[in-house]
Amino acid sequence: AQSVTQLDSQVPVFEEAPVELRCNYSSSVSVYLFWYVQYPNQGLQLLLKYLSGSTLVKGINGFEAEFNKSQTSFHLRKPSVHISDTAEYFCAVKEGGFKTIFGAGTRLFVKA
Amino acid sequence: EAGVVQSPRYKIIEKKQPVAFWCNPISGHNTLYWYRQNLGQGPELLIRYENEEAVDDSQLPKDRFSAERLKGVDSTLKIQPAELGDSAVYLCASSQIAGGPLVDTQYFGPGTRLTVL
Numbered sequence: 001a002q003s004v005t006q007l008d009s010q011v012p013v014f015e016e017a018p019v020e021l022r023c024n025y026s027s028s029v030s031v032y033l034f035w036y037v038q039y040p041n042q043g044l045q046l047l048l049k050y051l052s053g054s055t056l057v058k059g060i061n062g063f064e065a066e067f068n069k070s071q072t073s074f075h076l077r078k079p080s081v082h083i084s085d086t087a088e089y090f091c092a093v094k095e096g097g098f099k100t101i102f103g104a105g106t107r108l109f110v111k112a
Numbered sequence: 113e114a115g116v117v118q119s120p121r122y123k124i125i126e127k128k129q130p131v132a133f134w135c136n137p138i139s140g141h142n143t144l145y146w147y148r149q150n151l152g153q154g155p156e157l158l159i160r161y162e163n164e165e166a167v168d169d170s171q172l173p174k175d176r177f178s179a180e181r182l183k184g185v186d187s188t189l190k191i192q193p194a195e196l197g198d199s200a201v202y203l204c205a206s207s208q209i210a211g212g213p214l215v216d217t218q219y220f221g222p223g224t225r226l227t228v229l
Binding site: 004009036041042043044045046049090092099100102103104105 | 115116152153154155156157160168203205217218219220221222223
């Protein structure tokens with residue numbers, strides 16, 4: 001059965017610093033991978049997704065993620081964060097059928 | 113383009129009372145999802161509709177939860193009776209499976225925050 005582990009529940013970082021939010025998944029078959037962002041009192045918004053092809057995926061707001069099949073990871077990165085990036089970030093995986101499994105989330109807190 | 117609309121945004125009820133949530137998906141989206149998001153956790157699927165048919169309701173607690181999607185557009189999720197453990201955010205999402213079911217992008221509404229006292 002598939003599962004998603006987000007290794008950090010909270011990540012504090014100073015403005016303009018780089019950040020990496022870690023995500024590992026378990027699956028015995030090919031998967032599709034997603035990162036969503038949730039701002040306070042809002043629904044989830046898709047940041048980026050990996051379906052196939054290049055393992056480096058670029059998304060909105062300057063975020064990118066790299067799919068590593070051997071390490072079953074899909075870490076999210078941004079070279080320079082802004083205060084407005086403060087939000088909850090969810091990694092998700094979909095395999096075979098239509099169900100998407102979400103991780104528990106990582107709260108990114110950008111400090112001035 | 114209007115996004116996914118949900119109402120109410122907040123609901124406070126006492127245990128054993130009934131409650132209902134409403135969702136209006138993005139126009140033209142044939143797939144609709146209801147998720148429950150507990151505090152500090154990611155969303156968990158409750159039910160998925162393809163048009164008006166519930167194609168995955170394996171995680172819906174059917175003793176107290178029910179859902180319907182009349183005419184394949186709006187949907188209502190009901191809990192009767194509510195329990196303390198039902199306190200959560202209930203999210204609705206919709207998608208249009210234009211490229212196939214595995215590549216559809218889900219668009220989420222703002223959610224309904226339910227508090228059961």
